[in-house]
Amino acid sequence: MSEKAKTIRTVILTCLVILGGYYAYKFATRSPGPDPFIRKRGGPCPGETKTMVQNDPYMRGVIEQGQKFRVILNYYDCNKPKRGELVLFQIHQSMDPVVKIIRGVQNDRFKLIKDVKRGAWNLEVEDDIIYSLVNKDEKYFFGGNMAPPLSLYERSHNGKITGNGDVILLSSWPPGSIDSGQFGMFNLADVVGKVELIDGTSPIEVKEPNAQEEPAVAAETPQVPAKRPKKPKAQPQPTTPPAQGQ
Numbered sequence: 001m002s003e004k005a006k007t008i009r010t011v012i013l014t015c016l017v018i019l020g021g022y023y024a025y026k027f028a029t030r031s032p033g034p035d036p037f038i039r040k041r042g043g044p045c046p047g048e049t050k051t052m053v054q055n056d057p058y059m060r061g062v063i064e065q066g067q068k069f070r071v072i073l074n075y076y077d078c079n080k081p082k083r084g085e086l087v088l089f090q091i092h093q094s095m096d097p098v099v100k101i102i103r104g105v106q107n108d109r110f111k112l113i114k115d116v117k118r119g120a121w122n123l124e125v126e127d128d129i130i131y132s133l134v135n136k137d138e139k140y141f142f143g144g145n146m147a148p149p150l151s152l153y154e155r156s157h158n159g160k161i162t163g164n165g166d167v168i169l170l171s172s173w174p175p176g177s178i179d180s181g182q183f184g185m186f187n188l189a190d191v192v193g194k195v196e197l198i199d200g201t202s203p204i205e206v207k208e209p210n211a212q213e214e215p216a217v218a219a220e221t222p223q224v225p226a227k228r229p230k231k232p233k234a235q236p237q238p239t240t241p242p243a244q245g246q
Helices: 003-028 150-156
Strands: 049-053 068-073 086-089 098-104 110-115 120-125 166-170 191-197
Touching: 086 166, 098 120, 110 150, 120 166
Parallel strands: none
Antiparallel strands: 049 068, 068 191, 086 098, 086 191, 098 166, 110 120
């Protein structure tokens, strides 16, 4: 076996051991009883609104640790997801739900691009490269030299999100954690609800199709319309005195 093959095998085994240990720890320390955030299919839409506290550091710049936010349960049972929306999703009942950003929805075209400098991968959705929300000049990257799990969906679906409810979810800054960069494509079945910031702000701006920016109009000093000149009054014509002797 070549040295390269041995190195790849070692990396894979190490990742599996770390991931297995993490799941074992979460399972051993899980809270007893049913998880209140497991999606209850068939419930009202939208459902109850809950206030939660952010514990995940991978949404820095959007929701800081310790910051409160609202989640509308079952929101996507009757609403279509949009790029740029925040969601609370739970990949497994043994893991805590986390906040992520929708970066791709059904019918979007996407492409993975090799990031040679970092030995990782970048993501392009609808011809736009995804950037970090913490460092605006940094392209979002994830994975390593080997193709990430998201590439399997890209190849099998010809670079288009075709599955009903399939979504790409990412963290706010790379390489992210517990998101599509690590696990691949997700589905709305794993989404608990839509997240709203308490102050009502939006984390990112998404270009809408056929949206055109209107040119800014500089403020002008209002002009007072000039008064029309008054017509001169007609002067009485002098009367010619009658001639003498008439």
